Amino acid sequence: MKKLSAWVVMLALVMAVSAPLLAGEQAKADLNVKMSVKGMTCATCVAGVKAALEKVDGVKSAEVSLADNEATVVYVKGKTTPEALVKAVQKAGFQASLKDPKAGA
Numbered sequence: 309m310k311k312l313s314a315w316v317v318m319l320a321l322v323m324a325v326s327a328p329l330l331a332g333e334q335a336k337a338d339l340n341v342k343m344s345v346k347g348m349t350c351a352t353c354v355a356g357v358k359a360a361l362e363k364v365d366g367v368k369s370a371e372v373s374l375a376d377n378e379a380t381v382v383y384v385k386g387k388t389t390p391e392a393l394v395k396a397v398q399k400a401g402f403q404a405s406l407k408d409p410k411a412g413a
């Protein structure tokens with residue numbers, strides 16, 4: 309019985325230590341890419357770009373700024389690519405290009 313409780317304590321310790329590590333791994337798997345978006349003139353455009361980006365499989369979130377002509381996308385590594393995200397915006401009818409082509413590659 310004593311042995312068992314020692315195991316339970318050990319297991320709890322291992323889980324307590326590894327949980328934040330695993331969470332860190334998960335966060336590392338998310339990539340961030342910035343692109344410039346041209347042709348947006350109003351809030352509807354912004355919503356359209358945001359929706360087009362968030363429709364892409366693997367995209368977690370997209371922030372679109374009309375003032376900065378910019379979109380910032382968080383996506384799961386390996387699920388999509390910066391190029392595919394740019395294409396999605398272009399398909400929605402806007403000019404888009406990566407801010408830093410090396411970022412998120």
Ligand SMILES: [Cu+2]
Nearest residue numbers: 349350352353
């Ligand atoms: Cu508009």
